[in-house]
Amino acid sequence: MQEFCCIRRCIQRSHDQIAFRQALQARRFAGRPSPGFSGFDAGKASGPPRSSKDKATGFNPTGPSPRPHKTSQGKFAEEVNNAETPPRTRFRIGPGKLILFSIAAFLSYKIYTWQKNPARSVILNPKFFTPFILESREKVSSTSAILNLLSLPRGQNTVSVSEAWRSGVWSVQVMQPELQIARSYTPLPPIEETEPEQVRLFVRQEPQGEVSTFLHKINRGTIVHLRGPKVEYKIPDDVDEILFLAGGTGIAPALQVAHTLYNHRIKSTEQGPELRILWANRRREDSIHGLESSSSQLAQAKSISAALSQPSQTRLVEEVESLKARHGGKVIVDYFVDEEGSYISESLLRTYLSGMDQTANQDGTPRKKVVLVSGPEGFVDAFAGPKTWQGGMEIQGPLGGLLKKINPPGWEIWKL
């Protein structure tokens, strides 16, 4: 019953409203209210505005009539003409508005120029992170994997990457998006030069390591942000011999050196400098089927039997072996495995340094010789002493470790 009454009241009200609108319309044209008008709120509609503001604007909040109620058309027009017009707000530019406007204009200009900047179109940029997609991750051992990342802005400018390859050892930073922290990684040489938008990283998962664990957990198709390239070491143009001491993932920069020397710097292998890589790992699983070539027969036999009991050669050893095969005369790679008792000892190091030592080139100029040391902190410390920090930057620090003890004459030593 109550609902019925409510509906009736609503219908009645809408009828009243229609009647009121019709009357108002008629009054607008005739200049006087409709004689038949007796709708609801009629008194209020014809009443004076309640405040001066209402008067000025013609707005009556209690009733729908926007105009004063008049009895003749002429008088009404006269009153309309004499009515107060609402004061116009003048647009004034104060100092506050001016400052805000200038800041907005400046920011708009900055965003515009940043978007137009050709440097933005490079696949890697040292100043900001660009998106890559994880295309694949191939397990290399129980703790390490090769990640294949593809630049999302395909077909873009790859100049910065080509320049980095011509320089020597370079790294990129990878962002962990939740913690917003970044760590450096050393891209492996491309398998095909025709894929410059590809970045391959050899990453060892550190126990509880934030970024390395993130890279080992993400699924194919995940977006990863990279910044770079950062050149870590520029190989001297006139270098003749390089001895590279690589521990674990330190093999990545060693492969970069080979790629720079033999793919970007020289046209034929005969002209290239000599490169000897000593790659040390704790476990055999990190270098399956990589056979040490420079130690005793017993050590060699041990590595062969250990290798045979392991599954097939890993992707990384495959790449190292292929490098040896392509540049046989110039590149030598020796493997060392801690758990098999083969390691880079002082006497071996002395032999290598003196074996490679030739005092002068054929034209009489002294040979340029460099030892590069790369790997986990402990590895670098043991061979060349720790790097140090100065003014917020990591610097070489004094020479220490085994190389300081040997102090090989004529060799430049660089910690990576």
Ligand SMILES: Cc1cc2nc3c(=O)[nH]c(=O)nc-3n(C[C@H](O)[C@H](O)[C@H](O)COP(=O)(O)OP(=O)(O)OC[C@H]3O[C@@H](n4cnc5c(N)ncnc54)[C@H](O)[C@@H]3O)c2cc1C
């Ligand atoms: C130029 C350069 C190139 C590099 N290239 C490579 C590369 O090619 N491949 C590669 O694998 N690495 C590379 N690294 C190392 C890499 O940058 C990272 O340092 C490494 O991956 C570890 O980072 P993370 O964030 O996983 O570990 P982090 O979170 O930084 O942790 C580092 C270590 O500290 C320990 N730790 C962290 N928190 C705690 C805690 N609360 N208590 C106790 N211990 C703790 C972790 O267990 C871990 O072992 C490179 C480094 C540099 C400087």
